[in-house]
Amino acid sequence: MCYDVKTKLESQLRRAKRFNDQGWKAELEEKLLPYMEHTYYHVSGYMHPKLLIYTNDKPCIPTLSIWGLVPHWIKNNDQRLKYWNNTLNARGETIFEKPSFRESAKNKRCILYVDGFYEHHHFKGKTYPFFISGIDKMPLAIAGLWCEWVDKETGEILNTFTIVTTKGNALLSKIHNNPKLIEPRMPVILTEETEGLWLEPINSEYQRNEIMNLMQPFPENKLKAHTVRRLRGKQAVGNVPEASVYYRYNELEVA
Numbered sequence: 001m002c003y004d005v006k007t008k009l010e011s012q013l014r015r016a017k018r019f020n021d022q023g024w025k026a027e028l029e030e031k032l033l034p035y036m037e038h039t040y041y042h043v044s045g046y047m048h049p050k051l052l053i054y055t056n057d058k059p060c061i062p063t064l065s066i067w068g069l070v071p072h073w074i075k076n077n078d079q080r081l082k083y084w085n086n087t088l089n090a091r092g093e094t095i096f097e098k099p100s101f102r103e104s105a106k107n108k109r110c111i112l113y114v115d116g117f118y119e120h121h122h123f124k125g126k127t128y129p130f131f132i133s134g135i136d137k138m139p140l141a142i143a144g145l146w147c148e149w150v151d152k153e154t155g156e157i158l159n160t161f162t163i164v165t166t167k168g169n170a171l172l173s174k175i176h177n178n179p180k181l182i183e184p185r186m187p188v189i190l191t192e193e194t195e196g197l198w199l200e201p202i203n204s205e206y207q208r209n210e211i212m213n214l215m216q217p218f219p220e221n222k223l224k225a226h227t228v229r230r231l232r233g234k235q236a237v238g239n240v241p242e243a244s245v246y247y248r249y250n251e252l253e254v255a
Helices: 012-018 024-029 077-087 102-107 170-175 192-199 205-212
Strands: 004-008 037-045 051-057 063-067 089-091 109-114 117-125 126-134 139-150 157-165 185-187 221-228
Touching: 004 109, 004 126, 012 109, 037 192, 051 139, 051 157, 102 139, 109 157, 109 192, 117 139, 117 170, 126 170, 139 185, 139 192, 192 205
Parallel strands: 063 157, 089 157
Antiparallel strands: 004 037, 004 117, 051 063, 051 109, 109 139, 117 126, 126 221, 139 157, 157 185
C-alpha cells in the first residue's frame, strides 16, 4: 500500500526547479532544510517523516509536511497519535466520501516526489521487499492530500499529508499479493501533463470527475522492480544506500 519510499532532496525539489528562478532557495535553506532529513534511501510512513510537498495553495514552492494526514477535526494530540497511522494512504476511489479525506480531496491536494517506493511480496509464509521505480530513472510524482491541524494546547500548526492509491497495474499485481487485501494497490502516479490538473481547484462536477479519472494504474511498461534487502525486523537494512540495491533471494520464484 506504499508505506515505504526512497526520496532524495534533489528529487523533492524537482517541481520547484522546473517552475522557479533561484529566489526560492534562500527561503528554503533558512526555513525548511534545517528541519528535514535530506536523503531517505528507505523511510516508512509509520515513522511520520517530514517531506517536501507541493500544495494547490503553493503549487511551485515546496512545503514541509509530515506523512500521516491529521484532519482538522482531530481534538488533541492523544487522538492524533491514535489516528494518524491509519491515514498514511487514502484509497483514491473513496477520497470524496471518507470523513478523513473528503475535505482535503475537495480543497487540499498535493504532490510528493519520490525516487521509488517499496512493496512486499508474500511467498510461502514469508515477505520479500521489492523496490519499484521509473524505467527512465526520473522521480515519480505521487498524488497526495494535505491538511493543516492546529494543536490547541500549543497553537502549533502541523502540515500533514497522505498518499493517494489506486488499483495496482500488472507489475504490482505480481508483487503486491498480500492475502489480507482485496486487490493489489499502488500509488497514483502523475505525469507532467496531469500534475497541473491534480492541483487545480474543483468548481464543478465535471472537474471532480476529471480528478477521479486520474485514479488509474500507472503503465507497467514505465516502471521496473527488483527485490531488495529486508526493510523490517531485526534484519532491516536501515536508511542506507544499499536499501534500494538489488538483492537476490534464491528461494523466491518471482523475477
